[in-house]
Amino acid sequence: MSGSTVIRVAIMAAVIPALTGGAMPLAAQDSQFGIRGLGTPGRFETVRVRSSGGAFGPFDALSPLTEASLGDLQGLAATAMGGTSYRDVDAAAGATTSLRATRFPVMVLAGPVFGRLVLSGGFTTYLDRTWDVTLRDSLLVRGTMLPYVDELSSDGGVTDLRFAAAWRVSRRLALGAAVHVLSGSTREAAARTFDDTTYHALKQSDETRYDGLGVSGSLLIDPLPELRLSLFARSDNRLRARLGDVVTAQTDLPNTFGGGLRWAPSPSVRLAGTVTRRTWADAGPGAFNTVNWSAGLEVGAGFSPLRVGVRGGQLPFGPGATAATEVGFAAGTGRAFARGRAIVDGSLEHLRRTGAGLSERVWSFLLGFTVRP
Amino acid sequence: MRAQRVAWLAAVLAGCVDRATAPGVCPTFCPSGRIDVVDTVLAASIGRDSTFRGYVLPFQAVAMTASDVPGAVDSRVVFVTQALPASVALNTADTTTSPLVGSDSAKITLTVTRRDTSAHDQTLRLYGLPVTIDSNTTFADVQGAFAGAPLRTVNLDSLLAKPNGVDVTTGDSAGIDTTSKQLKVTIKLDSLQAPYVVGDTGKLGIGVRVGGAGPTSIAFCSRENACGATVAWYIKVDSIKGTDTTLIHKPFPRGSIFDTFLFDPPPAPPDSTLAVGGAPSARSIMRITLPRAIRDSSQIVRATLLLVPAVPARGAPVDSFVVEAHTVAADFGAKSPLVLDATRTDTTTIHVGATDTLRVEVTNLVQFWAADSTRPEVLMLRSQVEAAQPTEIRFYPSAATLFRPALRITYARRFPFGQP
Numbered sequence: 001m002s003g004s005t006v007i008r009v010a011i012m013a014a015v016i017p018a019l020t021g022g023a024m025p026l027a028a029q030d031s032q033f034g035i036r037g038l039g040t041p042g043r044f045e046t047v048r049v050r051s052s053g054g055a056f057g058p059f060d061a062l063s064p065l066t067e068a069s070l071g072d073l074q075g076l077a078a079t080a081m082g083g084t085s086y087r088d089v090d091a092a093a094g095a096t097t098s099l100r101a102t103r104f105p106v107m108v109l110a111g112p113v114f115g116r117l118v119l120s121g122g123f124t125t126y127l128d129r130t131w132d133v134t135l136r137d138s139l140l141v142r143g144t145m146l147p148y149v150d151e152l153s154s155d156g157g158v159t160d161l162r163f164a165a166a167w168r169v170s171r172r173l174a175l176g177a178a179v180h181v182l183s184g185s186t187r188e189a190a191a192r193t194f195d196d197t198t199y200h201a202l203k204q205s206d207e208t209r210y211d212g213l214g215v216s217g218s219l220l221i222d223p224l225p226e227l228r229l230s231l232f233a234r235s236d237n238r239l240r241a242r243l244g245d246v247v248t249a250q251t252d253l254p255n256t257f258g259g260g261l262r263w264a265p266s267p268s269v270r271l272a273g274t275v276t277r278r279t280w281a282d283a284g285p286g287a288f289n290t291v292n293w294s295a296g297l298e299v300g301a302g303f304s305p306l307r308v309g310v311r312g313g314q315l316p317f318g319p320g321a322t323a324a325t326e327v328g329f330a331a332g333t334g335r336a337f338a339r340g341r342a343i344v345d346g347s348l349e350h351l352r353r354t355g356a357g358l359s360e361r362v363w364s365f366l367l368g369f370t371v372r373p
Numbered sequence: 374m375r376a377q378r379v380a381w382l383a384a385v386l387a388g389c390v391d392r393a394t395a396p397g398v399c400p401t402f403c404p405s406g407r408i409d410v411v412d413t414v415l416a417a418s419i420g421r422d423s424t425f426r427g428y429v430l431p432f433q434a435v436a437m438t439a440s441d442v443p444g445a446v447d448s449r450v451v452f453v454t455q456a457l458p459a460s461v462a463l464n465t466a467d468t469t470t471s472p473l474v475g476s477d478s479a480k481i482t483l484t485v486t487r488r489d490t491s492a493h494d495q496t497l498r499l500y501g502l503p504v505t506i507d508s509n510t511t512f513a514d515v516q517g518a519f520a521g522a523p524l525r526t527v528n529l530d531s532l533l534a535k536p537n538g539v540d541v542t543t544g545d546s547a548g549i550d551t552t553s554k555q556l557k558v559t560i561k562l563d564s565l566q567a568p569y570v571v572g573d574t575g576k577l578g579i580g581v582r583v584g585g586a587g588p589t590s591i592a593f594c595s596r597e598n599a600c601g602a603t604v605a606w607y608i609k610v611d612s613i614k615g616t617d618t619t620l621i622h623k624p625f626p627r628g629s630i631f632d633t634f635l636f637d638p639p640p641a642p643p644d645s646t647l648a649v650g651g652a653p654s655a656r657s658i659m660r661i662t663l664p665r666a667i668r669d670s671s672q673i674v675r676a677t678l679l680l681v682p683a684v685p686a687r688g689a690p691v692d693s694f695v696v697e698a699h700t701v702a703a704d705f706g707a708k709s710p711l712v713l714d715a716t717r718t719d720t721t722t723i724h725v726g727a728t729d730t731l732r733v734e735v736t737n738l739v740q741f742w743a744a745d746s747t748r749p750e751v752l753m754l755r756s757q758v759e760a761a762q763p764t765e766i767r768f769y770p771s772a773a774t775l776f777r778p779a780l781r782i783t784y785a786r787r788f789p790f791g792q793p
Contacts, residue, residue: 097395133397190788206790248791319401
């Protein structure tokens with residue numbers, strides 16, 4: 001396959017999900033823990049970063065976690081990713097359910113415009129609200145117990161549309177800022193089927209629209225040539241849910257603070273660690289502040305680096321007095337084509353989430369395309 | 374190589390299909406909203422109800438009922454057959470015709486649409502009637518004709534028990550028609566029982582009574598349903614060869630030109646109750662006022678119309694009939710045009726003698742009203758086979774406070790979408 005062909009394929013792979021973003025699910029990863037809350041937060045990471053457990057997130061120019069890293073971009077670049085997750089849900093009662101979801105959670109376009117100023121636009125999943133639960137129960141109607149099956153579902157989520165700018169102030173310092181427009185919708189449905197067909201099955205559905213706003217800022221400092229420090233913060237105001245023109249809910253969104261450290265002892269070896277704190281408890285009862293950490297290693301400076309990483313932390317929503325926890329590991333690699341103008345990254349990730357009354361095991365296969373024409 | 378590509382593509386596409394349905398672990402891992410189902414009786418939502426009679430007359434019905442229920446109803450079927458021509462051609466090539474001079478025999482065939490299979494010794498008795506009977510003829514008018522000896526008496530049970538349902542002695546037969554799947558009974562009459570009367574132009578007036586070991590009833594198909602009584606004549610013609618007459622060995626089939634059934638006692642005059650059924654047929658109309666909260670913001674799961682019989686339906690047990698509940702396209706009172714749509718019609722069976730509260734499932738109709746607020750919330754009750762039998766049911770109207778019609782509705786409130 002020639003280099004130009006690879007570039008064309010890569011561009012199509014990056015652009016098609018963007019163009020069809022309105023119709024395709026944009027969530028990162030569903031979880032039963034998010035059903036009772038606002039949803040499952042997305043990850044602001046490309047496949048390259050996911051391969052290392054998220055540790056390189058603050059340092060990856062095309063990951064929407066921070067903006068300052070955009071300052072390292074030398075030319076126009078675009079990236080998109082897709083992934084399929086296989087999730088086993090183990091309920092406390094002993095039942096295991098296997099679920100599967102395919103998502104296209106990230107698309108970013110960035111490039112320098114005026115000298116050292118780099119602008120970027122793109123979207124990523126902010127909250128995933130796709131789930132479908134069935135419930136078997138009965139109720140007393142007209143003097144008899146009436147068994148029924150309920151199916152409650154939600155399909156969609158909240159997308160973070162980011163417009164970012166970064167400025168490489170000096171060789172050792174880069175600054176960045178972004179405005180985040182939160183927008184999205186969910187198609188929600190509630191259906192009940194009675195065993196006694198004298199009672200007609202009922203189905204109600206509606207579309208809930210969401211909106212919100214956020215700002216973020218970040219900086220990159222290189223105290224030593226092989227050491228880089230990233231600090232970032234973000235504040236989102238509130239998530240407003242509407243049915244038609246009626247506001248049905250308004251929920252405070254968290255502030256995010258984090259930092260990361262990257263050490264490159266040699267040109268072909270990079271180590272990184274990141275810690276992020278989000279004040280999800282602002283969202284109300286049943287929500288918890290979270291701290292998430294990750295550590296990762298990238299080996300190889302050529303066209304096929306190898307990446308591994310671990311991550312851990314808490315989930316913002318779930319039952320009980322304490323937050324559900326999440327641990328996982330990931331590994332992946334990439335392959336550059338056409339003298340590095342097109343990059344295909346692949347990753348395999350495993351997560352285990354544990355909370356009161358439920359645990360989940362998730363395997364995710366991720367594929368990312370990056371083009372630098 | 375091609376197979377590998379197809380397999381790879383199939384695997385990729387299969388992976389793209391979401392599987393998101395999981396058993397809910399509630400309430401901790403279920404959405405906060407629940408489907409709220411409410412059951413309520415709307416006692417005062419039915420009003421402005423009344424009854425109208427005369428939509429279908431007995432001679433316009435698709436069936437005719439003969440019944441013998443002492444103390445309740447005595448119903449008899451009457452019909453007149455078509456005239457015969459004055460002369461016929463003996464051969465198809467003949468240019469001249471031979472005048473009819475008499476009959477040899479005739480076979481009358483009746484199609485049974487409903488039979489009391491629980492009755493023993495069910496018999497049909499045929500009587501000769503004047504050919505002048507019409508829609509103005511009353512039960513009393515033909516009382517004298519039925520008082521005499523019957524032309525023929527046929528025991529249906531005995532006839533059906535014979536090989537192939539054929540009585541070789543009398544020439545009668547009974548069997549299931551392979552096309553219509555209905556029971557057809559053929560009764561043979563000789564020339565004395567079915568004489569060719571020139572003055573009547575060969576028309577026959579026949580009356581049918583039913584009898585049995587106990588109260589019984591039977592229904593025959595009518596000419597309005599294209600399966601009325603028929604007669605097959607075997608006739609004699611003048612051969613025009615001296616004084617001889619010739620028996621034509623092929624039957625001359627004739628249908629009926631009029632058929633109906635007459636019964637005693639006649640239908641009770643209208644009163645304050647709501648009547649449905651009977652002959653001429655009666656319909657009851659009711660106006661329903663659904664609360665706006667139910668009509669506009671909920672989903673109907675089940676709706677049941679509750680009616681308390683003022684008097685039990687009278688007749689043979691087999692005379693149970695089906696009542697249909699329709700809505701109307703526009704409310705013009707008695708002349709309201711019905712919405713004849715099977716998906717928007719609800720039915721129930723009226724059992725003779727029962728006095729229990731009648732429950733008509735009207736879920737389809739109430740859902741129809743809820744779906745289109747421009748539709749009049751009007752309910753019309755009628756018999757499924759109007760005027761085909763004398764049996765009718767009468768209910769208490771809305772004016773009877775204690776026993777008024779009511780609507781029991783089970784509905785689901787609007788689900789609280791948009792809540793985290």
